[in-house]
Amino acid sequence: MASVSNNPNPMPNVGAIVAISVTVFVVTVAVKIWIIVCICNKAKKHTEQYRDDSRFIPLNMVKFLDDMEREKPIRFTSQQLRIATDNFSFLLGSGGFGTVYKGIFNNGTAVAVKVLNGTSDSIEEQFMAEVSTMGRTHHFNLVRLYGFCFESSLRALVYEFMVNGSLDNHLFKANKGPIIGFEKLYEIAVGTARGIAYLHEECPQRIVHYDIKPGNILLNSNFCAKVADFGLAKLCNRDNTHITMTRGRGTPGYAAPEVWLPLPVSHKCDVYSFGMLLFEIIGRRRNYMDVGLGDSQQWFPIWVWGKYEKKELKDLMDVCAIEEKDHEAVERMVKVALCCVQYRPETRPVMSIVVKMLESALPVPESLNPFSYMFSGVNEVDDSLARLAWNGGGADWSSSDVITKSTVVAETPLMRKYEITIASD
Incomplete structure (x- = not known):
C-alpha cells in the first residue's frame, strides 16, 4: 500500500505572504496620504474662508478695519x-x-x-x-x-499734540530760555522741506499749503518738524499747472509775489515761502526786524544777498552768532534760500530738489539777485532772475546753466521731470 502523508503543519506559501504584505503596506500608505491631503485641503479651505469671507469677522471689526484702511478721521x-x-x-x-x-x-x-x-x-x-x-x-x-x-x-x-509748540516760539521768543542749537534747526529745515515735498509730489493730488511760516511748523518731543495748519490749503490735479485764485492767500512777508498780484499761481508759491522761512532760521529773527545789522531799514533777506554777492558771508556768521562748525551748513542754507525766493515761479526749484540740496545730495547753483525787481529802473522779467536749468547731460546743477535773456535753451527730459523752465525773454 502507498503511504499517505498526514503532516498537520505544512510549509506556507512564501510568495503569497509577501504579496499580501505588500498590498497591505501600499493600501496603508495610500490611506495615510489621502487623510493628509484631506486635512490640508480642509485647512486651506478654512483659512481661505476666514480670509475671504467677511461673514466670519464681527461687523464692528469689519468697520474698524475699513476705517483704518481709509485712515478715516x-x-x-x-x-x-x-x-x-x-x-x-x-x-x-x-x-x-x-x-x-x-x-x-x-x-x-x-x-x-x-x-x-x-x-x-x-x-x-x-x-x-x-x-x-x-x-x-x-x-x-x-x-x-x-x-x-x-x-x-x-x-x-x-x-x-506737539509738546514743543511751534518753531516761531523758539526762534523769536522774548524770554531767553534754552535755545535750539543750529544743528537741530538745520534738521528742522530739512524735515519741513520733506513734508512740503510730500504734499507737492507724492500725494495722489498735489496739495498747495499757501501758508508756510515758522508759526505753522510744529515740533514734537524730539524737535522733529511737522507741517501744520492747512486752513488755506488747496487740492489741485497734477495736470493743472496753475491754480485760479479768488483772493490773496498766505501771510505777508512769506507769501510769494504772484499770490498778491494778478499772476498765475502754482505750487511754487510754497517754495518761495520756504525760502523766507530759511532766512528766519538763519537769522533767528523775523525778516522785517533787522536789529543789529547797522541799518534798521534794511530787509534781512536783501542784507543777506548783499553779503552773499560780495562773498562776505563771514559777516553774516558773526552777526547771527553762528559757530564755526556750522558755517558750511549756513552757507548752503543761504544759497538754497536765494534759489527758493526767485521772483518768477518757474525759476524756483521743486521741493524734492530743495531737499536734495539741503542734504548735500546735489550742489546748490549760484544765484542771481532775486530782489532786483524791487528797485526802480530794473526790468524784473529780463534782468533780475537766475535762469536755473537742469543739466540734461547729468545729475548735477551746473553753473553753465545760468543763462542770459538772449539765450534759448531747449527743454530737456530732466527739466520736464523737475519742472524747471527757461525764460528766454
Whole structure:
C-alpha cells in the first residue's frame, strides 16, 4: 500500500505572504496620504474662508478695519471735546482761523483741539480744506489729524499734540530760555522741506499749503518738524499747472509775489515761502526786524544777498552768532534760500530738489539777485532772475546753466521731470 502523508503543519506559501504584505503596506500608505491631503485641503479651505469671507469677522471689526484702511478721521461730539479740554480751559494759542486748546482723552492721548472762528462760509471753507487734505495724507513731517467735530455749536479739528509748540516760539521768543542749537534747526529745515515735498509730489493730488511760516511748523518731543495748519490749503490735479485764485492767500512777508498780484499761481508759491522761512532760521529773527545789522531799514533777506554777492558771508556768521562748525551748513542754507525766493515761479526749484540740496545730495547753483525787481529802473522779467536749468547731460546743477535773456535753451527730459523752465525773454 502507498503511504499517505498526514503532516498537520505544512510549509506556507512564501510568495503569497509577501504579496499580501505588500498590498497591505501600499493600501496603508495610500490611506495615510489621502487623510493628509484631506486635512490640508480642509485647512486651506478654512483659512481661505476666514480670509475671504467677511461673514466670519464681527461687523464692528469689519468697520474698524475699513476705517483704518481709509485712515478715516474720527467724528467727535462737542460733549466729548468739552470733556477732553476741561471745557476749553487750557489755551495753547490763537490765530486768524481759530483758537487752539490742549485736551486729553480717557486713554491718555494728548491732543490739540482747534476751534474754528469766523463767518459760516469761511469756517466751512477752512474745515473742508483741512479735513480733505489732512484726512488723506500721512507723513512723518506732517501733523496728524485725529478727527473733527461739526455741530451747530462747535466746529473743531482735533490734531496730535506737539509738546514743543511751534518753531516761531523758539526762534523769536522774548524770554531767553534754552535755545535750539543750529544743528537741530538745520534738521528742522530739512524735515519741513520733506513734508512740503510730500504734499507737492507724492500725494495722489498735489496739495498747495499757501501758508508756510515758522508759526505753522510744529515740533514734537524730539524737535522733529511737522507741517501744520492747512486752513488755506488747496487740492489741485497734477495736470493743472496753475491754480485760479479768488483772493490773496498766505501771510505777508512769506507769501510769494504772484499770490498778491494778478499772476498765475502754482505750487511754487510754497517754495518761495520756504525760502523766507530759511532766512528766519538763519537769522533767528523775523525778516522785517533787522536789529543789529547797522541799518534798521534794511530787509534781512536783501542784507543777506548783499553779503552773499560780495562773498562776505563771514559777516553774516558773526552777526547771527553762528559757530564755526556750522558755517558750511549756513552757507548752503543761504544759497538754497536765494534759489527758493526767485521772483518768477518757474525759476524756483521743486521741493524734492530743495531737499536734495539741503542734504548735500546735489550742489546748490549760484544765484542771481532775486530782489532786483524791487528797485526802480530794473526790468524784473529780463534782468533780475537766475535762469536755473537742469543739466540734461547729468545729475548735477551746473553753473553753465545760468543763462542770459538772449539765450534759448531747449527743454530737456530732466527739466520736464523737475519742472524747471527757461525764460528766454
